[in-house]
Amino acid sequence: MSFTSLIFLFLFFPIAIIIHTFAPKKFKNKVLLILSLFFYSWGDPRYLFLILLSIIVTWFGVKRMNLIRNRREEAKFYMVCLIVINVAILGFFKYYGFLIDNVNFITRMNLKIIDLALPFGISFYTFKIISYIVDVYTKRCEPQRNISDFALYITIFPQIGAGPIVQYADMQHELLNRNVTIDKFGKGVEKFVIGLGKKVLIANNMALIWAQVKDIPDLKMSVLTAWIGIIAFTLQIYFDFSGYSDMAIGTGYMLGFKWAENFNYPYISKSATEFWRRWHISLGNWFKRYIYFPLGGSKCSKLENFRNIFIVWMTTGLWHGANWNFVIWGLYFGFIIYFEKVKFGKILSKANKKVQVLYCLFIVVIGWVMFDMNGISQILKFYGNMFIIGANGVVDGTSLYLIKISWRLFLPAIIGSTPYVFGMMDKIKYRFGKKGYFCISIFYIFIVILSVASLLGESYSPFLYFKF
Template sequence: MVFSSLEFLFRFLPLFLIVYYLTPQKYRNVTLFAGSIIFYTIGEAMYSILLLASVLVNYILGRCMYRGEEEKGRKQTILLTLALCFDFGMLFFFKYSAFVAENINVIIGKLTGNAGALPVVEQALPLGISFYTFQIAAYVIDVYRKNIKAEDSLICLGTYLTMFPQLIAGPIINYTEVSHCLKKRHVTTIDFENGLKTLTIGLAAKVIVADRIGTLWNSIQMIGFESISTPLAWMGAFAYSIQLYFDFSGYSMMAIGLGKMLGFQIPVNFDHPYISKSITEFWRRWHITLGRWFREYVYIPLGGNRKGKPRMIFNLIVVWLLTAIWHGAGWNFVLWGVVLVSFMMLEKLFLLRYLEKSKVLSHIYLILLVPVTWVIFAITDMGQLGTYLGRMFPFFTKSGVTINRLDYLKYFKDYWYLFGIGILFSSPYPSVLYRVFQKKRMETLAVAVLFWISIYYLAISANNPFLYFNF
């Protein structure tokens, strides 16, 4: 089940909210925990046991790690290792084992001339496993560090991990951000209204913008990358960039809105990344909670930037290779991480001081570079990726394929207004306009119009899951 579906909006959510608000305050965690498991089971019944196992194992090991110990010692280290081995072991098995086995078999074949013997078992990826694994791993690490007290209640910890607003695709919430709300929370009428408005705006971002402009990227894939012109290749790259942003930021806004309606403050995950002036700044503004996770649990423990530039560069490489692999098991993701960290290192070494001198130059640099990185991110077949990049940069390749050099005119005629909407709403200006509407008490009408337009598109189109469900 996805948020952007009639089933969720008109069946699950109203029914759950009625039960939730009728439940006495002290039992609402039970209702939210049970409702979240039902939500997950509807979409992913076969892996709901894995999610519950993650709650139970980390609860037990967290309690054992914390109980009666004032200092970190060997016992705590062993317990932390067990917890992380379970968490990341499950993630590795489902997400990476087939990829690793395939590549080991290829290496063995090249070295020996015989086919590798490792079994390659393709596993369906459990929904949300990358997100909830990182979230529960942060919890046990913080317990180990004595930053937080281990949660006494299994229900509270289960509610924290499985909370359906952010279970499938984040944002990744630190336990400290919601621990007080797990014990006691109140939802006022204003909270509910603001949450509903945020939910609706996120729905509109997904359904009106992301899904509509995403059809251009789908059309290009159906045509075949060999047959598109260079302008259309760039249009496709920009379209996918807009689609991915409004798809993922739309989901995050829906999660934040649902959280407000339930009494939780879920952290912001995006801060207008496309107005950035460098790749480094872009990734401070994009998927903020994931960047925070890697900073707190990988980059800083490795030494951060405190041990000189060579060590800082090494730490950046480690973080970005892990970030790339987190997104998917494929060589295109590795290449994507290498490209990003290469530009980040160039920026830190010398490029940033030149970009800061010119706002125009820095924005052109970002707007041209980011879509290229998203193409690498999106196309998992390395041969097809090479073809697409060859279309984007034809002066680096030689191709004898006859293409329609004016194909982009047809698609520009159909999609120009969506590019305009995407560019406008990637900037902070609509937020300023929304605040003006709030002062004049017109925002409710605007949100209502967005809601019914979104419902119309949902009713006439096929279901389009959020893109980050794949990760």
């Protein structure tokens, strides 16, 4: 079930909020767990057993690990086994086909691949499970005594599809003690509406432009057409994923939870390093805490630090998808971030801020080509179109047509990817008081009406990160 489906918006979501709001405090978690399991099993109930199996094995395993925590080697063995079990499940469903393809390519064998659907949200809930195992082992938090409360942490419906990946230690208190105030509920509604508008009004339309460009044969694509297409995808993926995160965080507020922001205007970053501090913040924090720091982080030799960054970014690429383009994309950013860290960052910091932002945007846009194109040959061909090699001229009729029909979408999208819009809204609230709040409320109602009207007239468009 998607946040932008009419069934969710007009049936499941209002019913879930009403039931949770009026449920007695001692039953709120159980009610929310039932709702979350229903939400999870809506599209493909076959994998409900799989996620419940992971929850049960992890909960009992961590309980046992905690009982023997004074016997450190034995407890560590339990921790490693639990992590291996959960990673193995993720690896089988996500990388089985990728592994067989590569074995067939290397050995010239013809092993058959069983077509397995990727369990909904498995990349996200597996990382949440790992955070729980490690946090209990390192005594960052105590194990959850109630298995249903632990199951709620793993399956809570706003996060299960595409995050944010909230670590257990950051959520354990609110699982048992949370309050829904009018202010918190209102902030949640506001956040949800913003996310809905980002996804439906901007991301979905940017996706149409990018799809048009990708359908053009390589030898018939001009330089400007290629750049229009990849800029459309650059905006699409930001508004799609940040839109989902806003809707998830907003829903959390309405349920009494307060989750940290997952995006902080990444396209105004002045370096690739800063970009990844602002993009998918919860994933970046997860990799730092559970992979980068345990490997030694930056408190080691330059060679070891390079190794640590290499491992983190190769893993980041693989986490996003079972394809070599994701691995290349991850290593691409790993090399750039290391290069900025050891040398180029100091030179870059002395440049004009606009130059720094343009540098970062160029690096990121080049990276998105690797991210979305399937296969090295397609990536190289598209780069050729972007940089004149093999392109059908610099400008053609298609590129002029795309500019004519889409500039009204590109302009608000570019402005909306900066802090300008929400900064202006805060000024209106501060300067005009109740009248300002009233005007902004009308603006949000307008977004909802436009979004619903758009959803009624278009085919289903899932969030991009659902496939990861």
